[in-house]
Amino acid sequence: MSRPSRVAVPDKREAILKAAVKIFAKKGYFNSKVSDIASEAGIADGTVYLYFKSKDEVLRSVFDRTMEDFISEGRAELVKISSPAEKLKWLAHFHLRKLGADRDLAIVFQVELRGSTKFMEEFSEKGFRQYLDVIKKVIEEGQKANLFRKDITPITAAKIFYGALDEMVTNWILSKKSYPLEPFADEVLKLFMGGIARK
Amino acid sequence: MSRPSRVAVPDKREAILKAAVKIFAKKGYFNSKVSDIASEAGIADGTVYLYFKSKDEVLRSVFDRTMEDFISEGRAELVKISSPAEKLKWLAHFHLRKLGADRDLAIVFQVELRGSTKFMEEFSEKGFRQYLDVIKKVIEEGQKANLFRKDITPITAAKIFYGALDEMVTNWILSKKSYPLEPFADEVLKLFMGGIARK
């Protein structure tokens, strides 16, 4: 049922985005030339502009596409889980598994997308708020079910949860050593759920 | 009794750094022109180069000077506190109080310094590791005193603590609303110490 594409153009848009992630990760957004991306994607410089309005839009699109997948997959999976604690567990693993699977993409997300307040604001506006909202909902759920303490606002708890995971990713990227990222999900969960203080 | 400085040029180096923070915060490092900084500092473009080797070095210096203050003040204060929990409390408040006091500086730290892997690596190498190390030490102390649980590695706990605070700052910066940042220290502490799960 799929529209038969013209051949020879398996998916240039996709190729450009993939190339862009690789190049942005290696050199940083501002130091990446459009010609680097085009060259990496195996096309002519001008062709980039048939698919994207500007270099700016390429980065934006990397973000949009990834975030979209991220959130929709997240929402779809979460409904299958009933326990709020299990939901948080799934989210933490999901977050670190996804970014841990594509170092270049992780770099672009952790580093490049934060390199300008402009992007940050947009980043925040579009995907990040939604993502934080997903976490917040889970926490509210836990509070309603009397499983989570209520003396912390859900949104603050969500930020803390996100911030902790985010820091795991940042450290993983900057580390000279190569190690699996996902296991840290359990560490974060342990602390987020129970706190550091001995009972 | 201090020697009265000449005229309106009490400290140009300082003026440049201050101007740079303001400009970098407003426009981002890559979009800031050296002439913007010079103009903001009330000096000629070329004068910037009498104090700094390059635009690059200006940003680096903003970071160095701030981080130095930050860490030395942190270390000096911490030795006055004996309880590990109190130390964490002081650190969280200190972190948010400092950055909450200078929005532009906070923006440069949260956004600009992370805008390139190059800076990130240096940032990480120089100040960040040390800061994380300070936190780690406190946690080890708490574990030794049997106050903190021992099933979490101190460095991971430190990262989570830092990540949570960092996220507070980032959200504060990006927020369109203006609100005091420091109070969030207690929220982070509450959760970090006791966890989200009801006992």
Added chain:
Amino acid sequence: MSRPSRVAVPDKREAILKAAVKIFAKKGYFNSKVSDIASEAGIADGTVYLYFKSKDEVLRSVFDRTMEDFISEGRAELVKISSPAEKLKWLAHFHLRKLGADRDLAIVFQVELRGSTKFMEEFSEKGFRQYLDVIKKVIEEGQKANLFRKDITPITAAKIFYGALDEMVTNWILSKKSYPLEPFADEVLKLFMGGIARK
């Protein structure tokens, strides 16, 4: 029957070199702006960099291309002449005819290429030594044939020959009056062959 070239851009590289000679001759290498050259060539500034790596390389190329022609034509013609004296005659005329035909090029060669030891050394290394060598060979030939005196080393004689011609060119360039250069070839030859002293 040659394929009619597109539009007004028959050969941009050539146009740039031509423009550069004109501009360098008028203002000197260091006082010539790349934009002057581009403008003279009827192209955009950036286009210069599609054909040359730097302003430096433009000057180098002017030299290379000219010297190459010069030497290859010289060698090709000389083999057709058997008498060493006739060879010198042809060389002297050739030298002055060539440079006398393009005042701007002559200026670049006489003045600009000598404006820095760096260029001088390269100039010397590449083309000049070869040119001097061609003259030297002719003199050796004459000495072997017992036509030229042997109490002067061929290389020194060659330098004198070259130096005399070179001075004719320099004076011609600097002169406010316009006069034909080539006739001076015979004057140089007269003196070089027979000396100033009366027999």
Added chain:
Amino acid sequence: MSRPSRVAVPDKREAILKAAVKIFAKKGYFNSKVSDIASEAGIADGTVYLYFKSKDEVLRSVFDRTMEDFISEGRAELVKISSPAEKLKWLAHFHLRKLGADRDLAIVFQVELRGSTKFMEEFSEKGFRQYLDVIKKVIEEGQKANLFRKDITPITAAKIFYGALDEMVTNWILSKKSYPLEPFADEVLKLFMGGIARK
């Protein structure tokens, strides 16, 4: 009888000129910074401008002072010699002895002073014409005394004489090997007087 100078200021003007020759010779006029010269002369940058109006004028002064010495010494010596041939001999030796004694000065004269048509013209105007005129006079003298052939104009012969010597200097400067320059005076004379052709 000399006016007692203030001490500490043996002769700054002289020191600057000396420093300039050294620096210009090493880096070329355009690549030499005024601060390089000042530093080499052991004075502050601004002090250069107490003695010279501009960097330009420093080079000009190097030339003026040297040329003045050159020509006045030349004229003074020549009147002591009666034979035109001996006069040429003295001139050739003088030329190569003087420049051969100060490589840096020679470089400035051979290379830097020719690096721009502007300087060339001035160079030509001021000292060079006079120098050439001195040679020309000697040749006219020789012709009048029936010692030199008359089928060559004196000025052309003078240029050839000068050009030959000049080339000796240029080659000496560019040579990687170090050798005495003055002996080439005799070679030039031999050829200039008798020609290359066997009698």
Added chain:
DNA sequence: AATGAATGAGCATTCATTCAT
């Protein structure tokens, strides 16, 4: 006279974007 901090005009080069083919 001497200093050297400050000035600011000047310029080579880069690179995102366009557009004729």
Added chain:
DNA sequence: TATGAATGAATGCTCATTCAT
């Protein structure tokens, strides 16, 4: 669609010169 040659605006940095001290 695709190309890639051409564009030209944009900017970090240098350095001759000035001038308050």
